[in-house]
Amino acid sequence: MTVVVLALDALDAGLVEHFDLDAFRLASSGDLETFARTQDVPYTPEVWATVATGLPPEEHGITGGGTSEWDNPVLEGLSRISGRLDESTRGTLGKVVRSQTGEREQIGRTDAASIFDAEDAVVHNWPGVADGRPLQRAWDLMNAVAEGMPRSTFERELFGQCAQQFSWAREMLRHPVSIAGVHVHALDAAGHAYADDEDALRRVYTRVSEFVEEVVDALEDGDDLLLLSDHGMHTEFYPPDDGENPATHSWRAYASSTTDTCPESVFDVKAWIDAQASTTRVEGRADESEEAIDVPEDHLRELGYLD
Template sequence: MVLVVLGIDALDPELVDSTAHPNLTLANHRAIETIRSVEGGPSTHELWPTIITGLTPPEHGITLDDGVAWENPLLRFGSAAADYLLPSGLQTRLGAWLLNNTEQDAFRIPATYYKENDLTTVFDGREAAPIGIPNYVIDPDTEDREHSLRRNLGDLFERDLEAKGGHSSADPALFYEQCLEMSMVRLARARRALRGGRHELVFAYTSGLDLIGHVAYEQPSLQDRAYEELDEFVGEVRDDLGDNDELLLVSDHGLQDGVHTDEAMVAGTDPDMVDAIESVVDVRAAIEAELDGTDHTSTPQVTASDDSGRSGAEVKEHLEDLGYM
């Protein structure tokens, strides 16, 4: 059995409907409590570490210094210095400029942070596949298509302190297409991990819905369409589930009119697991209860073949004959 968890940033309980979005509501869904940052509304930077640890931001230590203007860990030194040197309004504008004018990506705290700080996560001791979790980066030197697209959005997604949602886009339609591609990539990776049968827990995150919501305040039809398409994408993951597999969706907050809202949500194929989650801090415990209560022994669908009879030179010669080398 495999438990698939899809972290869908900004999936809003008030914007889903069981008739229109059967795959975003599943057998049971509910609004859950989230946590507001000390800098304002709920923050992606803080909340995914909360979801995988079950700890509040002050407890796990990954917190914002000055709102999303300073989300990039690589800007933290500048943020710390700015606390002493710059007024807060200027800090925010400088942070926005830095995020708009560098190619660095936010949410890239390495997974080693947790061990170094004596923090445990839902992945510890499990045959788990963490895919794209913000601030749980297994290999900081690599990136998938979602990372690459997000890092290179340029003027398709810019911090704009004058805009209603705090962001603007030079081309919302093109931006929409890139965000949906980002979501497709992450859900495809989740499907591959599920089909491979090597993991008891597959946990994949995507930010596409959140990004679209931040610029859709003037074109709400974009956000509506994103929910429709994402429902179809999740349906493809759902179709891959075996008879004993389970699917859980979780968000960190909602998003309406371009701004994060104070309600997150969960949905699942197991109603009892959904009922056990009242807050973002409960997600880890619910996942572990499901994994501990059911046999999740991995059953790889593809195993290594026995090529012991063939030397490396023979394999190389064969590949050369085929034109691959």
């Protein structure tokens, strides 16, 4: 039996209520306490590394300043400065450096133990822990939006990424997996782009809630789902945000689960998932599924697939 963890970046507890979307409200739900170190507001890779490891940034090593690992040591200084800027500015700096030097910034990866080290646990992409490239692509997308990408192209890219990430989660439910985690950046990207456009952001929230419903529908007895965010997003139209700067991260992180409890802090998530996964052990597999596959190597060698 499987615990699916959907890391829904910037899913805002206030906007879940404002848009009144039941799909985000599973058996239990509530505010999730989050934190900021490098910036004044929660910073994406820093928080997700904490969620997966249960450790503060001082211990998992993923911070705004250390998030960029430039191959070129000459650029390290610039990287450290840009780590203190907001994400979109950082993305722009990264792009300038890329276009002038061909270097590509990378999101650091922690060496600390994480939920995905558990037996039969799998992860698709997770900032600071496993494959940060989808987040980098999402940041690239934000750069393209800032440079005038049309809405239709933006949403095609955004929901195309969503489709891959959510359908991966559904597929994992068909396999003997203990924990399946995936990070989805769509609500953060849309929150930055549509903080002044209530109808547009409501549309994106609604579409993402449909993806969540499809995962819920795929759960079988004993499977559980945990939705989490690292922070929320200030908007122009949400009344409590009056006086706040729209399109900046809010402190309204959120958690919801199909069980009768939810983690209360980003620091508690790892212990919560470990406890949940141990009560929903992976069931014994048929012996044949553990057998190695007899591959016809000669044919593959002829095709150049094998050395």
